[in-house]
Amino acid sequence: MKIFLFLPLALCMQFCSYSQHNKTSTMDSTNKNNPVYSTTDTNKVNLSEEEWKKILSPEVYQVARQKGTERPWSSPLEHIKDKGTYYCAVCGNGLFVSDTKFESGCGWPSFYQPVSKSSIISTPDNTHGMKRTEVMCGRCKSHLGHVFEDGPPPTGLRYCINGVVLDFQKAKQAEAGYNKDQEKQ
Numbered sequence: 001m002k003i004f005l006f007l008p009l010a011l012c013m014q015f016c017s018y019s020q021h022n023k024t025s026t027m028d029s030t031n032k033n034n035p036v037y038s039t040t041d042t043n044k045v046n047l048s049e050e051e052w053k054k055i056l057s058p059e060v061y062q063v064a065r066q067k068g069t070e071r072p073w074s075s076p077l078e079h080i081k082d083k084g085t086y087y088c089a090v091c092g093n094g095l096f097v098s099d100t101k102f103e104s105g106c107g108w109p110s111f112y113q114p115v116s117k118s119s120i121i122s123t124p125d126n127t128h129g130m131k132r133t134e135v136m137c138g139r140c141k142s143h144l145g146h147v148f149e150d151g152p153p154p155t156g157l158r159y160c161i162n163g164v165v166l167d168f169q170k171a172k173q174a175e176a177g178y179n180k181d182q183e184k185q
Contacts, residue, residue, distance in 0.1 A: 086161075089167045110160055112152055135147050
């Protein structure tokens with residue numbers, strides 16, 4: 001009997017552990033308080049955990065810096081079908097384009113390919129008694145989620161990403177924002 005109770009829990013844990021967030025908008029004003037947030041800067045970001053705590057919301061901090069996981073099916077970004085770009089909510093690094101997003105049924109936004117090889121970092125994760133590959137932002141090293149080898153062609157990969165650590169910009173908004181940032185430089 002205990003095996004039947006444990007099995008569903010173990011299957012859920014394969015994907016991630018649970019925490020909650022309340023993010024309902026994308027590219028919101030909370031980034032204005034974050035001095036390292038930029039969708040155009042590619043310089044690496046190295047802040048202390050105390051500095052991250054001051055500039056990130058508790059929900060983003062818990063997932064990004066403490067390697068937490070939001071509840072499955074809780075991210076409004078999971079169902080977005082608009083064309084655009086997904087950025088790291090911690091630093092603004094471009095991570096995925098909407099053309100690589102797919103419905104995986106796992107409860108988190110899923111992608112089969114990052115924007116570039118340098119936009120993410122992959123590292124072994126053997127926590128919770130499982131062998132997985134953790135995915136982190138290539139600019140700020142924040143925890144994003146995990147990558148699995150059960151995705152669609154052409155890569156066969158499924159990047160299972162926490163929505164709370166993603167910001168989304170529609171294609172036209174992203175282009176306008178990029179042009180505005182370039183004018184400032």
